[in-house]
Amino acid sequence: MSILAEAFALVFQPYVLLVILAAAAFGMFVGAIPGLTATMATALLVPVTFFMDPVPAIAAIVTATAMAIFAGDIPGTLLRMPGTPASAAYVEDAYKMTRSGRAEEALGASLVFSAIGGIFGTIVLVTAAPVLAEVALKFSSFEYFWLVVLGLSCAVFVSPGSVPRGMIALIIGLFAATIGIDNPAGQPRYTFDNVELLAGVQFIPAMIGLFAVSEVLRFVASGAENPAVEKGGRTGVFRKQWTNLKRYPVQTLRGSVTGTAIGALPGAGADIAAWISYAISKKFSKQPQKYGTGHVEGLVEAGASNNGAVSGAWIPALVFGIPGDSITAIVIGVLYIKGLNPGPTIFINQPQLIYAVFIVFFLANIIMLPMGWIAIKAARTILSIPARVLMPIILMFCIVGSFAINNSPFGIILMLVFGVIGFLMEENDVPIAPAILGLVLGPMLEQNFVTSMIKADGSFLAFFERPIAAGLGLFTIAVWCIPLVMLLLRRGRGGGEGKPAVDASDRIGD
Amino acid sequence: MKFNDLLLGLLVLLGGIAIYVSALGFTDIPGQDYGAGTMPRAVAVFAALLGLFMIVKALVAGIRIPSLDLADWLGSRRSVLSVLVALVLVVFYIVAAPSIGFVPASLVVMAVLMMTLKTKPLTAVAVSVLACVVIQQAFGRLLLVPLPRSEFLGFLW
Incomplete structure (x- = not known):
């Protein structure tokens, strides 16, 4: 109990609460601007958190991420331009609702069900993480090797675009x-x-380059102007949500569970969770024909799912030190910088810190409701800020942020190099997330691989001799076989059964 | 700037070979068969196999010539110029900030980029001055980041 009291004392300080509020506003702002993702919000926030104690630093990141994922729905709903990839799955429905004057209802549904999904994911995190940490204490280099490989494999196989590009x-x-x-x-x-x-490639400038500078360059190259915002009507943000919850309880629960589970899988995060949940929702719906025409059901399920994934992704991050998505990859980098080594021992050495993180998760998801309401009401103003003014300021933030890590201009050079690499990668449909996971997990992979090889005296069979290692190894190999199975399935169907089969093969074999 | 699959495969294959060759010079842990070269060699083999796969797949798909597809924005002189300006401005900051200080250097970066993106000069300068002071106060004063000082603007620190 004293640990819990200590955790509460860590969180409920005016400074920490102020940080949470500021991070919420920041996350809302970044998420609401099309093209600026939740990951970019985290990337821009990290240089600031660098100067904070661990709890406010983590609180800032957790709050900003949860907000940004929700706020990504705002431009999706009003402009048909999803603010974050996690919102892209249901953008069609949300935008059509706006066209029929139900913008506030659509955004209210995103907001409320995001909060529900996020709280569900947090409850799972709170209950599952300590139990998993007990198990993880028994892990040796073989188990960690497979976990890292599994995380990297998932990141490649679930990333948008083709597998070879991942x-x-x-x-x-x-x-x-x-x-x-x-x-x-x-x-x-x-x-x-x-x-x-x-000292190696400094992680934060690399990440700022890959996520933020590349985005600035892309905007500069495209020279796009701010599109006109749809009116969307005033139907009330919260008015219809109780009815929606009563009408779609199964969808809410299913979205929350699916999102949390996908988030908890190392390497897969909110983006893919939203897509899968939207597809599941449509498949089991009584009115699948209404999807894509301004139907709120898919929004409910996928909205709950992507925020569930945000919480779920912290399970492997805290328990094993293996990120669930690119945001937790950044967080792990921050934790290491702060001298906190994520992994099972953190639950023994600093349990008060872990409980403080849990409390922050609940706070973030609760504060989301009033902040989200403000963001929805202020959406038109946020969206009217011209990007041609905003992008140069973001570039300046990137420069200062990269400099601040080591107080050295070398950080800026690194940022620029990775910015150009990120820009070229996106031009060629090469996803960014696997690169970030590779950068974060590379040292862990190397250490566990070399240690295991020395222990095993060069025998690969030793990687399957311990039961959990064998289970993880077989599961990883199964993930590798997915493209092959899909290919065989397609061949089995004769490859001529219409578009879906062709799409699947394009994704895998392209 | 889009590489076609054949060219991308070739680049990945060549990258893999280059990493492998460069990793041959790394030493092992004394008394072991593994060391500094193990991981780069593993990455290299992975890259080479992936490159080969992509090349074969491209050839099977009928692509015979490695080519570079210029993106739409490369056709527009304005876009190319804007990207170049953005890159040059970052380099300018790296080179100039230590001598002229953070405030003038960042002002130039933001105002010039805004004007390149067709913002009115007055708006660009006004917003840049405001942003510059906010960033300087937040990072330089609050977070104590040693941003390069300008002699005549010492009062800001």
Whole structure:
């Protein structure tokens, strides 16, 4: 009980609460602007959290992320331009609701069911994480090796675009992770006699480059103007939501469960959770023909799902130190910088910190309701800020943020290099998330792989000798086989049964 | 700037070979068969296999010539110029900020980029000054980041 009291004392301080409120406003703002993602919100926030104690730092990231994922629905609903990829799944329905004058109802549904999904995911996180941590204490390098490989594989296989392109991203991330002196033999690798590179590729400038600078460059290249905002009517944000909840209880629960489960899978996050939940919702709906025409049902399920995933993604991050998505990948980087090594021992050494994180999750999802209401009401003003003014300011934030990590201009150079790489990757439909996961998990993969190989005396069979390692290994191999199975299924159907089969093969084999 | 699948496969394959060759010089942990070269070599093999797969797949699909597809924005002189300006401005900041200080350097970066993106000069300068002071106060004063100082603007710190 004293641990819980200590956790409450850590969170309920005026400073921490103020940080939460400010982060909520920041997350709302970034999420609401089309093209700026929740990951970018986190990336821009990290240099600031760098100067905070662990609890306010994590509180800021948790709150900003939850807000940004919801706020991504605002431009999706009003402009048909999803603010974050997680909102893209149901953008058609939300926008059509706006066209028929029900914008506030659509956004209210996103808001309320996001909060429900987020709270559900948090409850699962609170109950599952300590139990899993007990199990994780028994893990050896073999189990960790497979967990990392599983996380990286999921990141590749669920990323948007084709699997080979996801693999290219992973290779870029893993290669960047090999740079520096921090390796089993302690030999400088690919440092070109640069002292700053000895410590490896600094994670935060790389990430700011990949997520934020690349976005600025893309905007500059496209020169797009702000589109006109649909009117959308005033139907009340919360008025219809109780009816929606009573009408779709199964959908709400199913979305929350699916989202949390997908989030908890290492390597898969909110984006894919929303797509899968929308598809599930349509499949089991009594009115599947209404999907895509301004029907709120899919919005309810997928909205609950993507915020459930945000909480769920923290389970592998805290328990194993393996990120569930690119946002938790950033968080893990922050935790390491703060000297907190995520993994099962954090539950023993600093349980008050873990409980404080749990409390922050609840707070973030509750504060989302009033903040979301304000954001919905202020949406038109936020969306009218011209991007041509905003993007240069964001670029400046990127520069200062990259500098602030080591107080060295080298961070800015790194940011620029990764910004250009990220820009080229997006131009070629190479997803960014696997690269970030590769960069974060690369050292862990290397350490556990080399340790395991030495322990096993070079025998690969040893990777399957311990029961949990064998289970994880087989599961990972099963994930690798998915494209093959899909290909065989398509061949089995003769490949001529219409568009869906062709789409599937394009995604896998392209 | 879009690489076609054949060119992308070739690049990945060549990248893999380059990493493998460069990793041959890394040393092992004394008394072990593994060391600094293990991971780069594994990444290299993965890259080479992926490259080969992509090449074969592209050839089977009938693509014979590696090519680079120029994106729409590369056709527009204005877009190319804007991207170049953005990149040059970041380099300008890296080079100039230590000598002229954060405030003038960041003002130039923001105002010039805004004007390149067709913002009215007066708006661009006004917003840049405001943003510059906010960033300087937030990072320089509140978070104590040692942003490069300008002698004549010492009062801001």
